Each structure stands twice: as structure tokens, then as C-alpha cells.
Amino acid sequence: MQVTFHGVRGSVPVSGAEFSTYGGHTTCLEIRTPEIQIIVDAGSGFQNVTIADDGPVILVFSHFHHDHIQGLAFNVDLLRQNREIFVTSGLCGPHIVKDHLQNYFHGAYFPIDLIGLKHQLHFVEFTEMPQLFRGVLDCHTMPLNHPGGCAAYRFGAGGSHVSTLFDNEFEPDQRTELQDFVADASLVVWDGMFLDEEMPSRRGWGHSSIEEGVNFLQQLRGNTGSAKLAITHHAPSRTDQQIDALADTLLTSGSFFARENQKLTI
Numbered sequence: 001m002q003v004t005f006h007g008v009r010g011s012v013p014v015s016g017a018e019f020s021t022y023g024g025h026t027t028c029l030e031i032r033t034p035e036i037q038i039i040v041d042a043g044s045g046f047q048n049v050t051i052a053d054d055g056p057v058i059l060v061f062s063h064f065h066h067d068h069i070q071g072l073a074f075n076v077d078l079l080r081q082n083r084e085i086f087v088t089s090g091l092c093g094p095h096i097v098k099d100h101l102q103n104y105f106h107g108a109y110f111p112i113d114l115i116g117l118k119h120q121l122h123f124v125e126f127t128e129m130p131q132l133f134r135g136v137l138d139c140h141t142m143p144l145n146h147p148g149g150c151a152a153y154r155f156g157a158g159g160s161h162v163s164t165l166f167d168n169e170f171e172p173d174q175r176t177e178l179q180d181f182v183a184d185a186s187l188v189v190w191d192g193m194f195l196d197e198e199m200p201s202r203r204g205w206g207h208s209s210i211e212e213g214v215n216f217l218q219q220l221r222g223n224t225g226s227a228k229l230a231i232t233h234h235a236p237s238r239t240d241q242q243i244d245a246l247a248d249t250l251l252t253s254g255s256f257f258a259r260e261n262q263k264l265t266i
């Protein structure tokens with residue numbers, strides 16, 4: 001299983017020399033196995049995903065805040081290819097997924113009827129996925145703590161799995177359920193938008209701190225061993241230099257700040 005971070009920024013894309021190492025694109029994560037391609041969220045990083053033409057493609061949304069859908073219209077392969085793409089979310093049913101995307105790319109805000117024109121987008125219930133991809137993909141979801149809701153995912157194939165926990169405002173009473181959900185994960189992707197010192201003024205915004213992620217991993221490793229934790233959804237103001245300094249002071253073994261275009265084989 002190969003995991004590629006196409007966008008690791010939260011809220012809004014950023015550009016400039018001070019963001020060139022970690023990247024400025026918003027959330028998009030690609031998971032490839034020999035049989036299937038899964039793309040989690042279509043933030044601005046989605047424009048750099050090469051849509052696979054050798055197997056099923058699933059586009060799964062954690063939720064529909066704009067930093068997770070704004071790139072949908074800008075993937076050249078999506079516009080060129082005439083092949084079926086399954087679109088789903090653990091957060092809501094297929095008609096609501098379609099409605100949200102159609103509303104976002106409404107003619108008042110966007111020049112073409114993207115969803116209406118893209119007949120190859122096949123909207124499906126997340127609960128259909130295990131039947132549709134039996135033997136190819138093992139997938140699960142659970143709700144996270146985020147304004148308007150958000151779905152965590154666990155995708156497994158070939159004996160390894162990755163869990164995505166974005167966007168989520170971590171609460172201590174989530175710990176046991178989240179630990180169970182990511183148990184035996186090779187990789188956990190964590191929403192570390194803030195620092196502990198920033199949290200008091202940002203309660204209710206729906207994001208966790210970097211320190212909470214490191215702590216979560218330490219307790220998880222105590223239970224199950226070898227998981228790695230990728231911290232992502234970086235605050236748009238956080239420069240490369242600041243992230244590097246935080247890596248030196250806050251991270252412990254197994255945790256790292258995800259970078260745009262970073263590929264991991266798990």
C-alpha cells in the first residue's frame with residue numbers, strides 16, 4: 001500500500017518561499033494498492049493526483065468544508081477521463097454528497113456545472129463499499145468531533161492499513177474509541193492544526209493540537225507497537241521554519257509532519 005500526501009494544509013491554500021518544504025495545498029491523500037486507488041478528500045492538492053486507469057477509483061470525503069472539496073474541479077485527469085469514479089462519504093448518503101458538491105460548484109460561484117456534466121461520477125453509500133470491493137479493500141468509518149460532522153476512515157489492504165482522523169477536535173473521552181479504531185494501524189493521519197497553547201482561543205473550531213497527536217501516538221504505541229503518526233492539516237500561517245522548529249521540540253519517535261508530495265510505502 002502506497003500513501004501520498006497531495007495536500008497537507010488546513011483551511012486555505014498558501015504559497016510562497018516560506019511554505020515550499022511542507023507545501024501549500026489543502027487536504028488530499030491518495031492510497032494505492034495494486035488493485036485500487038482511494039483518494040481521501042479533494043482539497044486543492046487533488047489537482048496533482050494522477051487518476052488511475054488500471055482499476056477502480058474511489059473518491060471519499062471526510063466532510064464538505066471548502067478546504068476538502070475546493071480542488072475537485074481542477075484535476076485534469078478527472079476532466080479528461082471518461083471512466084467511472086465512485087464517490088462516497090461515511091458522513092452522509094450519496095444524494096447529500098452530490099447536493100453538497102453541486103451547491104459548492106453552483107453557477108453563482110463556478111462557471112461550469114461540474115457535477116451535472118461528470119456523468120462518470122458514481123455516487124454510492126459508504127456501506128456499499130465492502131460489497132463492491134470485497135477481497136480488495138477493507139474499509140470502516142466512525143464519526144469525529146468537528147462542526148457539521150466529519151468521518152474518520154480506516155482502509156486496509158494486503159495486511160496493512162491507514163487511518164485518517166481529520167478533521168477532529170480531540171476530546172479525552174474519544175481516546176479509547178479512536179485507539180480501537182486505529183488498532184494495528186501502520187499509519188495514522190492526525191489533524192494537528194494547532195498547538196496546545198493555541199487551543200484555549202480556538203475551542204469549538206474542530207481541530208486538535210500537535211501535542212495531542214504525539215501523546216495519542218505514545219499511548220497507542222504502548223498498546224499496539226509500531227504505528228506511525230503523520231501530522232497534517234497544518235495551520236495556513238505555519239511556515240516551514242516554524243514547523244521544523246516544532247519538529248525539534250515536540251515530536252517523538254514515530255511522529256512526523258506530513259509534507260506535500262511525500263510518499264510512504266506501508
Ligand SMILES: [Zn+2]
Nearest residue numbers: 010011067167
Ligand atoms: Zn479542514
Ligand SMILES: [Zn+2]
Nearest residue numbers: 063065146167
Ligand atoms: Zn473541516
